[in-house]
Amino acid sequence: MTLWIKNGRVVDPLDGKIRKADILIEKGTIQRIGPSGESLEKGPRMEEIDASGKLVVPGLIDMHVHLREPGHEYKETIETGGMAGVAGGFTALACMPNTEPVNDSSSVTEFILTQARASCPLRVYPIAAVSLGQKGERLTEFGDLKKAGAVAVSDDGHPVKNSELMRRALEYARFHGLSVISHCEETDLSRGGCMHEGEISTRIGLAGIPAASEEIMVFRDVCLAKLTGCPVHIAHVSTRGSVDIIRRAKEDGVPVTAETAPHYFTLDHTAVMGYRTEAKMNPPLRGPEDVAAIQQGLKQGVLDVIATDHAPHSPLEKDLEFQEAAFGIIGLETALPLTLALVSKGILTLPEAVRRVSSNPARILDIPGGRLREGLPADLAVVDPDVEYTLRAEDLHSKSHNSPFLGVPLKGRVDLTVVGGRIAWRRRTKDTGRGR
Amino acid sequence: MTGGTVVSDFFHKDLLSMEQLSVEDIELILDTAESLKEISQREIKKVPTLRGKSIVNFFYEPSTRTRTSFELAAKRLSADTTSLSASGSSLVKGETLIDTARNLQAMSPDLIVIRHSSTGAPHLLAREVKACVINAGDGINEHPTQALLDLLTIREKKGSIKGLEVSIIGDIGHSRVARSNIIGLRKMGAHVTIAGPPTMMPYKAETLGVEVVHDPEKAVAGKDVVMMLRIQLERQSTLLFPGAREYASFFGLTPTRLKKAKKDVMIMHPGPMNRGVEISSEVADGPYSVILDQVTNGVAVRMALLYLLIGGSRRDTVD
Numbered sequence: 001m002t003l004w005i006k007n008g009r010v011v012d013p014l015d016g017k018i019r020k021a022d023i024l025i026e027k028g029t030i031q032r033i034g035p036s037g038e039s040l041e042k043g044p045r046m047e048e049i050d051a052s053g054k055l056v057v058p059g060l061i062d063m064h065v066h067l068r069e070p071g072h073e074y075k076e077t078i079e080t081g082g083m084a085g086v087a088g089g090f091t092a093l094a095c096m097p098n099t100e101p102v103n104d105s106s107s108v109t110e111f112i113l114t115q116a117r118a119s120c121p122l123r124v125y126p127i128a129a130v131s132l133g134q135k136g137e138r139l140t141e142f143g144d145l146k147k148a149g150a151v152a153v154s155d156d157g158h159p160v161k162n163s164e165l166m167r168r169a170l171e172y173a174r175f176h177g178l179s180v181i182s183h184c185e186e187t188d189l190s191r192g193g194c195m196h197e198g199e200i201s202t203r204i205g206l207a208g209i210p211a212a213s214e215e216i217m218v219f220r221d222v223c224l225a226k227l228t229g230c231p232v233h234i235a236h237v238s239t240r241g242s243v244d245i246i247r248r249a250k251e252d253g254v255p256v257t258a259e260t261a262p263h264y265f266t267l268d269h270t271a272v273m274g275y276r277t278e279a280k281m282n283p284p285l286r287g288p289e290d291v292a293a294i295q296q297g298l299k300q301g302v303l304d305v306i307a308t309d310h311a312p313h314s315p316l317e318k319d320l321e322f323q324e325a326a327f328g329i330i331g332l333e334t335a336l337p338l339t340l341a342l343v344s345k346g347i348l349t350l351p352e353a354v355r356r357v358s359s360n361p362a363r364i365l366d367i368p369g370g371r372l373r374e375g376l377p378a379d380l381a382v383v384d385p386d387v388e389y390t391l392r393a394e395d396l397h398s399k400s401h402n403s404p405f406l407g408v409p410l411k412g413r414v415d416l417t418v419v420g421g422r423i424a425w426r427r428r429t430k431d432t433g434r435g436r
Numbered sequence: 437m438t439g440g441t442v443v444s445d446f447f448h449k450d451l452l453s454m455e456q457l458s459v460e461d462i463e464l465i466l467d468t469a470e471s472l473k474e475i476s477q478r479e480i481k482k483v484p485t486l487r488g489k490s491i492v493n494f495f496y497e498p499s500t501r502t503r504t505s506f507e508l509a510a511k512r513l514s515a516d517t518t519s520l521s522a523s524g525s526s527l528v529k530g531e532t533l534i535d536t537a538r539n540l541q542a543m544s545p546d547l548i549v550i551r552h553s554s555t556g557a558p559h560l561l562a563r564e565v566k567a568c569v570i571n572a573g574d575g576i577n578e579h580p581t582q583a584l585l586d587l588l589t590i591r592e593k594k595g596s597i598k599g600l601e602v603s604i605i606g607d608i609g610h611s612r613v614a615r616s617n618i619i620g621l622r623k624m625g626a627h628v629t630i631a632g633p634p635t636m637m638p639y640k641a642e643t644l645g646v647e648v649v650h651d652p653e654k655a656v657a658g659k660d661v662v663m664m665l666r667i668q669l670e671r672q673s674t675l676l677f678p679g680a681r682e683y684a685s686f687f688g689l690t691p692t693r694l695k696k697a698k699k700d701v702m703i704m705h706p707g708p709m710n711r712g713v714e715i716s717s718e719v720a721d722g723p724y725s726v727i728l729d730q731v732t733n734g735v736a737v738r739m740a741l742l743y744l745l746i747g748g749s750r751r752d753t754v755d
C-alpha cells in the first residue's frame with residue numbers, strides 16, 4: 001500500500017521547522033518528503049490524503065503506560081490500550097511491569113510482545129521489573145529480559161527503597177543497555193495519604209502526600225546517577241522541588257532525564273474537591289505553584305518527556321470512598337490536546353512539544369521513531385490542531401473511563417495515525433467535533 | 437411542635453458538613469434544639485412528630501455515644517429506627533458503599549445517619565440516595581452534629597458565641613471534631629486558637645482561619661472556652677507523640693494550668709476521655725466542666741436536625 005499525505009504542515013522536531021510538504025509512504029517507510037504541489041504519478045494502490053490545514057507529526061511515543069495484560073484484562077488489554085493509543089496519535093507505547101504476573105521474566109516479556117503482534121495496532125515496548133516481583137529484594141535477569149525485548153526496567157509504583165539495590169540496578173542496566181525508570185516516592189512519608197498535602201487537604205479533611213516524599217527520592221536517584229555515572233530517568237515529576245533538583249543535576253552534568261504527565265501541567269489539587277476519584281493519582285495533583293514549575297520545567301527542557309502514566313481502572317476500583325479508590329487515570333486519548341494547550345499558551349513551540357512527546361522518549365529508550373526522514377519507518381500522525389470538542393466516556397477506545405477530562409472543552413485531535421506505513425486508525429466521521 | 441404544619445426554613449437535603457451551613461442555618465438548628473430540649477425532661481419522653489418516618493443508623497465505625505444519641509433522638513420523636521454496624525453489614529461481605537446505599541434506598545428510609553472511617557463517604561452516600569443523609573463523622577474530615585451540640589452548649593452558658601476566645605487542644609490534624617468546631621465557631625464569630633505539639637497540627641493550619649500555638653499555657657490563657665480532644669493512644673505507633681506520660685505533662689489540662697484561663701471558663705470534651713492524659717479528673721469533674729451538658733445537648737441537637745430534615749413541611753412545598 002502506498003500513502004500520499006499532501007499539503008500538511010510537517011513538524012520537524014529536530015531542526016525545529018514547520019514546512020508545508022507532501023509525504024510519500026511505501027513499503028512501510030517514508031520514501032520521500034518534498035515540497036507540496038509536486039505531481040506524482042498516481043499508482044494503482046495509492047491513497048491520497050489531503051492534510052490541508054493539518055499538522056503532520058512523528059507518531060507520539062508514550063514511555064509510561066499500564067496496559068494491564070496479563071492479569072487485569074477487565075481494565076485494559078494490549079489490544080484496547082493500543083486502540084486508545086492510536087486514537088490519541090501514539091505509534092509506540094512502553095508498558096510498565098505491574099501486571100499479574102509481574103513482568104519480571106523473559107516469558108512474560110515475550111507474552112506481551114506476542115499479544116502485541118497479534119492484536120495491537122501500534123508498537124509495544126515492554127518495561128521489565130527491576131526486582132523480582134517488584135519486591136525490592138533481588139534484581140531480575142536484565143540480560144535475559146533485554147534479549148526477550150524489554151527496553152527498560154522499573155519497579156514503578158513499588159519504588160526501590162533499598163539504595164544499594166537501586167545503585168546496582170543502574171550499573172547493571174547500563175551494562176545491558178537498558179534504561180532505568182524510577183517512580184520517586186519515600187513511602188514511609190506518603191503512607192496513608194491520598195492527595196497532595198497542602199491547603200486543600202487541610203480544608204477537605206483528607207490525609208496528605210507531601211511533596212517531600214517525591215523530592216527525597218528524586219534527590220537520592222540523582223545522587224546515585226552521579227555516583228555511578230549511569231543514567232536514570234525520573235518518572236512523572238509533579239513538584240517544583242523535583243524540577244529544581246533535576247535542573248541542578250543537569251547543570252552539574254549528571255546523566256538524568258525526566259518526564260511529567262499532562263495532568264500535572266494542567267490541573268492542581270483543587271480538582272479533587274468534591275472527593276472526585278477521577279482526580280486521584282499517585283503522585284497526586286499538586287499546588288498551583290507546582291503546576292507553574294512543571295510548565296517552566298518543560299519549557300526549559302529540565303523535563304524531557306511528556307508521558308501519560310495511562311492507568312486504566314474500572315468502576316470497581318473508582319466508584320468508592322475517596323480513600324479506598326485506586327490511584328491513577330487514563331491519559332492516552334487526552335495527551336495530545338493537553339500538550340497542544342501548552343503550545344497555545346506559548347509555553348512550548350510545536351517542535352518542542354513534539355520533542356517531548358516523541359523524539360525524547362525515543363532517544364531515552366533507544367527505540368526508533370521521533371522524527372520524519374526519508375528511509376525511516378513511517379510512524380506518524382495527522383493532527384487537526386484547531387478542532388474544539390469535548391470527550392464523552394463512549395468516545396473512548398480504552399476499556400476504562402477514569403479521566404478527569406471527560407466533558408471538559410479540549411482543542412486539537414488526531415485524524416489519522418500511521419504505524420509502519422499502514423493506517424492504524426482513522427477518524428470516521430466528518431463532523432467538526434463541536435457540540436458532540 | 438407536634439404536627440406537620442410547622443414551616444421550615446431549612447432547605448438542605450443532607451447535613452454533611454459545617455461548611456455547608458449558613459449562620460442562619462446554625463441559629464435555626466440551635467433554636468429548634470433549645471425548644472425540643474424540654475421533651476427529654478418530661479415523664480413521657482415522646483412526641484408523635486416523626487411518626488411513620490424511618491431512620492437508618494449506619495455505623496461503619498464503632499460508636500457508643502453518638503449512636504445512642506441519634507437513636508434516642510429519633511425515638512423521642514416517634515420515628516422507627518434500625519441500626520447497622522460494620523461487623524453485621526454487607527461491608528464485611530465485600531459490598532461497596534454504593535451498592536449498600538442502593539439497597540438501603542430500595543427500602544425507602546426517610547433518613548440515613550452514617551459514620552464512616554473514610555472522608556467523603558457520607559457525600560458519596562448522599563449522591564446515591566433520595567433519603568436525607570446526616571454525617572455522624574467521616575474520617576478525619578467532619579463531625580457536624582458534634583460541633584452543633586458544642587455550639588448549643590456554649591450559647592446556653594455564655595449567651596452568645598460572637599467574640600468568645602475558644603481554644604481547642606489536642607490532635608487537631610486527625611480530629612473531625614476539631615475541624616467541624618473550627619468551621620462552626622468561626623462562622624458564629626468566635627476567635628479560635630488551636631494548640632498541641634507540631635506533629636498534631638494539620639498542614640498550614642492557619643489557612644483554616646485559626647491562631648496556632650504550641651505553648652499549652654498560651655493556649656489556655658484568657659480563654660472563655662477550652663475544648664480538650666481525646667488523645668488516641670493507639671496513634672502512638674504513628675510517631676505523633678512519644679507517649680501518654682509526656683503528653684500529659686506538656687498538654688494535659690490540670691487545675692494549675694487552668695488558672696490562666698478566664699474566671700468563668702468552660703471546659704469541654706467530646707469524649708471518651710482519657711482521664712489523667714489530656715484532662716485531669718479534677719478538671720473533668722470540676723465546676724467549670726460542661727462535659728455532661730454536651731451529651732444532653734447532643735440528643736436535643738439531633739432531634740432538631742431530624743425534625744428539620746424530615747419533619748414539618750418545607751416552605752417550598754407550602755407556598
